[in-house]
Amino acid sequence: MDRQAELNIIRAAYAKQILAAAWITDNARLEAALSATRREDFLGAGPWWILRRFGDYVTTPDADPVYLYTDDLVGILPERRLNNGQPSLHAHLIHQAAPAAGDHVVHVGTGTGYYTAILAHLVGPSGRVTGIEYEPELAARAKTNFASRPNVEIVEGDGTMVSFDQADVIYVNAGCTRPAESWLDRLADGGRLILPMTSDRGFRATAPERMAREGAVFRIERRGQDYLAYWISPVAIFPCAGSRDEASERLLAEAFAKGGLQKVTRLYRNQEIPDERCWLRGSGWCLAYS
Ligand SMILES: C[S@@+](CC[C@H](N)C(=O)[O-])C[C@H]1O[C@@H](n2cnc3c(N)ncnc32)[C@H](O)[C@@H]1O
Secondary structure (H helix, E strand, C coil): CHHHHHHHHHHHHHHHHHHHCCCCCCHHHHHHHHHHHHHHHHHCCCCEEEEEECCCCECCHHHHHHHHCCCCEEEEEEEHHHEEHHHHHHHHHHHHHHCCCEEEEEEEEECCHHHHHHHHHHHHHCCCEEEEEEEHHHHHHHHHCCCCCCCCEEECCCCCCCCCCEEEEEEECCCCCCHHHHHHHHHEEEEEEEEECCCCCCCCCHHHHHHHHHHHEEEEECCEEEEEEEEEEECCCEEEECCCCHHHHHHHHHHHCCCCCHHHCCCECCCCHHHHHHHCCCCCCCCCCC
């Protein structure tokens, strides 16, 4: 058997393992996307830096792509602890975002594009993905990686500021202390925003209970002028440029300490919700219980 045929089998097994690790039993499209997307095409030449337990990077023994088909994070700028995210976390979040064929997905924090490619596979040739990446070096790598892909556009810039067309899914891959106004404005009716929120301690957290307290991903779905919101995952993730500030970080840390994030049901864009119904109140918005 030639090496590519062997890797196709390894990738198919990986797709099944990742879905199982994310407790997903009914998403054949996502399994096909994971199975079809070559992680090695997005991570530069091997050997690669794998993030092992206790936060240490270990290089793979050699440049065999087999080492990329595990549920591990891989350093893309390891000196800054900036990684290609954990496959089972992304499988869970993408499953929750539910990109459909024909959708427009905006991916904030594309990195070098591995999960952008999975999103592009899910929306298919009738859909499109706009990948926004803040770090010029990574945006340049992503542009090269998608040069021949007509349904993916890579934009270098700050995803809280870059203007984009109305989106069915906005998939944010960096930790915020507040949602960007443009994400809420540009979400289509029925659209889903995947929003990781992290306090300053969230990025360094390692134990699961700390992550649950200090980093949380919310799924926000627009229904006309309303926004349904609920907690979908703990998270520890690289900070989002442009969507953090000291005051909202302090309020978020207090909200994590208070608890109750799993009872959130709505995001409101006003100041009218009484304090006892707010889990977190920002300036002109809140995450609240119904
Ligand atoms: C945890 S890394 C994930 C990269 C990629 N999604 C992956 O898994 O390979 C977070 C990425 O978000 C980018 N980022 C942070 N703030 C951003 C912003 N405001 N707009 C666009 N990208 C941003 C970082 O430069 C980094 O590449």
